[in-house]
Amino acid sequence: MQVITTHDGRSLACDEVGNPNGPLVIHNHGGPSSRLEARLFSGAASKHVLRLLCVDRQASDGQARKTRAAMPGGRSER
Known part of the structure; x- marks a missing residue:
């Protein structure tokens, strides 16, 4: 597993x-x-x-959790 940090601070886990x-x-x-499907x-x-x-x-096991509204360009579900 690798963890990549995006420019806005989110962490993305990948395999x-x-x-x-x-x-x-x-x-x-x-x-x-999840990313484990690659295996x-x-x-x-x-x-x-x-390769x-x-x-x-978003919000999978290895990824930072943010609401959709908190994401750049995101909207509230309501």
């Missing part, structure tokens, strides 16, 4: 699997899942010489 020298493929997991594709990514990156979505 990277496969070949670190391969072309980058970004996997956007669905809910209710399901580790073997295929390695076999096809791909697979999966980032947790």
Whole structure:
């Protein structure tokens, strides 16, 4: 797991699997899942010489929690 800090101070947790020298493929997991879903594709990514990156979505396990209204450009759910 890596943690990336964004310019606005949020922390994003991500997992990277496969070949670190391969072309980058970004996997956007669905809910209710997390960055750990990338591990399901580790073997295929390695076999096809791909670097697979999966980032947790807002309020997932490894990510800082903020309300939608607190995010830049966000709106209240109400």
